[in-house]
Amino acid sequence: MSAWKRGNEPLRAPSRLLLGPGPSNVAPSVAAAQGSAPVGHLDPFHLSVLAAIRPLLRQVLGTGNELTFAIPGTGTTGMQAILESLLEPGDGVLVGSCGYFGGRLAEASRRLGAEVTLVEGEWGKPLALDALRSAAQGKKMKAVCVVHAETSTGVLQELPGMSELAAELGALLVVDAVTSAGATPVEMDARGIDALFTCTQKGLGCPSGLAPLSMSARAVEVMKARRSPVPSFALDLGLHAGYQAESPVYHHTSPSGSQLALHEALRLIHEEGLAARYQRHAEASARAVAGLETLGLELLVPKEQRIPHLLAVRVPEGVDDAKVRRHLLERHSIEIGGGLGQLKGKIWRMGLMAEGARPRSVDKLLEGLKEALKSS
Numbered sequence: 001m002s003a004w005k006r007g008n009e010p011l012r013a014p015s016r017l018l019l020g021p022g023p024s025n026v027a028p029s030v031a032a033a034q035g036s037a038p039v040g041h042l043d044p045f046h047l048s049v050l051a052a053i054r055p056l057l058r059q060v061l062g063t064g065n066e067l068t069f070a071i072p073g074t075g076t077t078g079m080q081a082i083l084e085s086l087l088e089p090g091d092g093v094l095v096g097s098c099g100y101f102g103g104r105l106a107e108a109s110r111r112l113g114a115e116v117t118l119v120e121g122e123w124g125k126p127l128a129l130d131a132l133r134s135a136a137q138g139k140k141m142k143a144v145c146v147v148h149a150e151t152s153t154g155v156l157q158e159l160p161g162m163s164e165l166a167a168e169l170g171a172l173l174v175v176d177a178v179t180s181a182g183a184t185p186v187e188m189d190a191r192g193i194d195a196l197f198t199c200t201q202k203g204l205g206c207p208s209g210l211a212p213l214s215m216s217a218r219a220v221e222v223m224k225a226r227r228s229p230v231p232s233f234a235l236d237l238g239l240h241a242g243y244q245a246e247s248p249v250y251h252h253t254s255p256s257g258s259q260l261a262l263h264e265a266l267r268l269i270h271e272e273g274l275a276a277r278y279q280r281h282a283e284a285s286a287r288a289v290a291g292l293e294t295l296g297l298e299l300l301v302p303k304e305q306r307i308p309h310l311l312a313v314r315v316p317e318g319v320d321d322a323k324v325r326r327h328l329l330e331r332h333s334i335e336i337g338g339g340l341g342q343l344k345g346k347i348w349r350m351g352l353m354a355e356g357a358r359p360r361s362v363d364k365l366l367e368g369l370k371e372a373l374k375s376s
């Protein structure tokens with residue numbers, strides 16, 4: 001009873017400036033949409049929200065694909081749904097990885113019984129197309145999987161040539177665009193990507209909770225031609241497509257607040273304009289890089305290979321990585337990320353995404369960082 005009483009007060013989230021690898025801050029209207037009263041998953045209003053999201057999402061992803069929508073979950077769920085829906089045991093899958101997130105594509109494919117050929121490049125560098133091609137040895141593959149923006153290292157993977165390689169192997173090109181969509185062009189159709197997934201909480205400027213994704217007509221054919229049903233009932237994209245269809249068939253209770261928030265975030269993106277939005281991210285990045293260099297800090301990745309809105313910054317010799325991050329969080333309420341895997345303790349990851357990609361946020365980060373470095 002007393003324990004219940006002590007906890008019987010509403011908990012309020014602190015107001016943070018989110019400048020890590022995600023989540024990012026959201027616009028007030030997106031937060032308001034997220035908190036709106038629930039409506040039923042078959043309510044005509046909710047169905048109209050879903051119908052409005054699909055074309056807006058197609059524009060951001062640069063695709064005309066019919067199968068384009070957001071399912072409940074996060075970027076990880078999007079990856080799982082696409083792999084579950086396409087792969088069958090024994091399928092050959094070529095995965096290119098030079099970071100933590102590439103490794104997950106391989107691991108998730110293996111767990112589905114696929115025969116994975118993993119090409120591991122150096123962390124902090126992009127993948128070489130030739131290394132992928134020679135590892136495949138001309139073998140027939142079901143999918144070629146790569147990460148567009150490798151958030152663990154800050155490298156933006158060039159995609160030209162990837163779809164040609166996939167075609168040579170008879171494979172679908174599957175791309176993790178979790179950190180790129182909304183902040184830098186994804187161009188799904190122009191780049192010949194067959195299946196792509198992202199999240200809401202990074203470049204799109206929305207709370208986490210959904211996995212926007214898209215599959216080409218060719219990928220849908222492959223899904224329909226499976227010998228066995230999709231192992232996961234929850235993540236079967238054929239069933240999700242049935243719910244997103246003209247006459248929706250119940251599959252799950254769609255989170256109405258999350259979908260409404262995604263609609264608002266996409267609406268804001270289109271109000272701003274994609275080109276202007278990418279430009280804003282590039283400018284915030286340039287401002288941050290200049291300031292970081294003034295502080296004597298070095299970036300892990302050279303400019304031409306860098307994700308503009310996700311900067312991997314080397315932790316200087318003798319500086320305590322965790323202490324600096326704690327100082328930023330406790331004194332300035334600013335969140336940045338630490339390194340993952342082999343880069344743990346070696347880099348900080350600073351994201352300037354969505355609402356964070358503004359001069360004011362960059363300046364606050366630089367001020368806080370200057371102070372944190374002094375006191376570390």
Ligand SMILES: *Cc1c(COP(=O)(O)O)cnc(C)c1O
Binds near residue numbers: 022147151176
């Ligand atoms: C964040 C991230 C993910 C995972 O997304 P969640 O929304 O955290 O599940 C996957 N891939 C990349 C490249 C990411 O940056």
